[in-house]
Amino acid sequence: MELRFLGGAREVGRSAILVNGSLLLDFGVKTDSPPQYPVGSARGRGVDPEAVVASHGHLDHVGAIPALLSGDSRPPIHWTPPTDELAQVLARDTLKLHGGTPQCPFTGEEVSRVTEVSETHGYREPFEAAGHRVEFLDAGHVPGSAHVLVDDGETRLLYTGDFHTDAQRLVSPTADRPDADVVVCESTYADVEHEPRAAVEERFVDSVRTTLWEGGTVVVPAFAIGRTQELMLVCEAHDLDCYVDGMGQEVTDIVRRHPEFLRDPEAMRRAKSNARFVTGRDGQRKRIADQSTVIITTAGMLSGGPAMTYLPEIHANPVNKICFSGYQVEGTPGRQLLKTGSAEIGGRHLRVSAQVESYDFSAHADSTGLRSFLGAYEDTPILVDHGDSCEWFAGELEAAGHDARAPELGETVEV
Structure with missing residues (x-):
């Protein structure tokens, strides 16, 4: 061969x-x-x-x-x-x-x-x-x-x-x-040795709950395929309300059409019911960014997508939080934000006062x-x-x- x-x-x-x-x-x-x-x-x-x-x-x-x-x-x-x-x-x-x-x-x-x-x-x-x-x-x-x-x-x-x-x-x-x-x-x-998934999930949920209790907004940049659905399942399992924005919405509907390829189709159904899909019409994203809630949104490395709307809205408040859900490739805005606390987002240089955290949901x-x-x-x-x-x-x-x-x-x- x-x-x-x-x-x-x-x-x-x-x-x-x-x-x-x-x-x-x-x-x-x-x-x-x-x-x-x-x-x-x-x-x-x-x-x-x-x-x-x-x-x-x-x-x-x-x-x-x-x-x-x-x-x-x-x-x-x-x-x-x-x-x-x-x-x-x-x-x-x-x-x-x-x-x-x-x-x-x-x-x-x-x-x-x-x-x-x-x-x-x-x-x-x-x-x-x-x-x-x-x-x-x-x-x-x-x-x-x-x-x-x-x-x-x-x-x-x-x-x-x-x-x-x-x-x-x-x-x-x-x-x-x-x-x-x-x-x-x-x-x-x-x-790399991954931290046990249960421990990653527990840290993520505890952090999100703390921010919501303080009245803050949590933006979770996530890849549309796989990661968005995983985070929706985590939120539903821990009774966390969330919004879902970007291509992850369409992907969620696709994977639900193929239940035989899911670990727990019923859990995915519950996760879809727990989440609110964002249409982006009439300034909806800016209104959501003012809420004390979780927003799961593309793109996972801040290179585009609806995240470009949410970050400028929430970046200046130190109570708010940005929770990366996966690896940030060198040269991406996500990696820049993790390393320096600032990044080029949507054509603007943002110095972020919101808390920035990273979780390995690989x-x-x-x-x-x-x-x-x-x-x-x-x-x-x-x-x-x-x-x-x-x-x-x-x-x-x-x-x-x-x-x-x-x-x-x-x-x-x-x-």
Whole structure:
């Protein structure tokens, strides 16, 4: 089997692996400025697979997929039902925000073609793609996320995609450890130990309750896919009223249409009933910002979205609070705010007097989780990708007795 790492090698973003020159696993975007696309493509174009298999619906894994449908190219796209819908939401959002600019690698026509070539599959339902036998297994990351098992008749490849080995309120942890001849494993948090989720949740809830008791407003920047729904579930479980704003509203409705991909569909129904969705009409956001309440809003790193309205409204009051719910990438306004207490928000430089806190609600396996997962593959070659410390982690695995390495960007590996 031949694997060409077009993206995601020794980096986080633009995940893309070409198998045997014909089967493409993921095709994402690295959201730098300007965006970066998989190598061998110009703004996502120029790669011509026979079929595409997508692991889950996040921009760094599916953000450039419509660009594969330019010209006469019509490769079938295989994914789970939630990933299908989530990827199309992301594509439409990218088109709405950046259509006709270098920030958007595809046209509206190409986005509309996605539906024509989409083929959905559940977990443990084998299918054929570009002459390979493929199977999705639950990865425990977000609804519909999958490990991808690929068999070309000689070699069985396990592409982990993004995964979590601990339970979240939204989805159950991965429990699948299929036989494989080679594993391509993500390593996002290879050098991090997550605080136990129950402890994170308890600290978050206690902090929010303190602010509400003092009459303050809590803004929680959150990723639309996965994180918003997780926080809605936390709020409902602890009897905290909340507003939900941004793309997370549409995503919530999508995941509720696929209850078989949720840990507790009834809990998600209650969380939706507990939350109030914001329309943004007639100055609604400014009125909400004056309330003593919780506002869960995109974007998770303050790079856009309704958060741009809420922060200027609440930033000057030291009773108010901004609670980040995940990692803030270097160079983003969220990271700047955490480090310096000020940030460029919506074209304005804000020096924030509100309290700023950060909570690790990550949906990725940490160092212990990764090693636990890979314990099932002691005698299997491991190719480490999707991380900022891929080489280091591969070295750690080798020291522990694994056959491990970290391919370079653009490298072709024979396995």
